[in-house]
Amino acid sequence: MDALILLRQAVTEGLEVQAEGDRLVVRGPVRLESLARALLEHKAELLPLLIWDEGLADRLLREALQRVAAQFNPAWGARYRADARWVEPQVRVEAAALLRDMSAFVLALAAYEEFAAALFREYGGNSGGASKGEDKG
Secondary structure, three states: OOHHHHHHHHHHHOOEEEEEOOEEEEEOOHHHHHHHHHHHHOHHHHHHHHOOOHHHHHHHHHHHHHHHHHHOOHHHHHHHHHOHHHHHHHHHHHHHHHHOOHHHHHHHHHHHHHHHHHHHHHHOOOOOOOOOOOOOO
């Protein structure tokens, strides 16, 4: 499994994953022990991902925004711009970046994508579910 996918899954499910020098530290509920063991098996790949890397953060952000944009229907534009619920997930991503906390950043991006998918379903369907000329709101 790709280390980045594994890290995203771990933080999304509730594990705290940090690099302390050359050690990988994983904390969380006992029920996630198998996931924690999988992380430890990928230590060499994970350690660089846990140290703030501006280039990696930029790439992850661009990829997340591309996935969100692929679901967006232009007919939702006015509704989207007026929807204040976007503020919280965006602030979480920005805060993690300002704190230079890579695991929090990965988690915030995952939450942002999940939020976008749910909101777009509310707006009228996922994956551009409403026809391009139709706004169901």
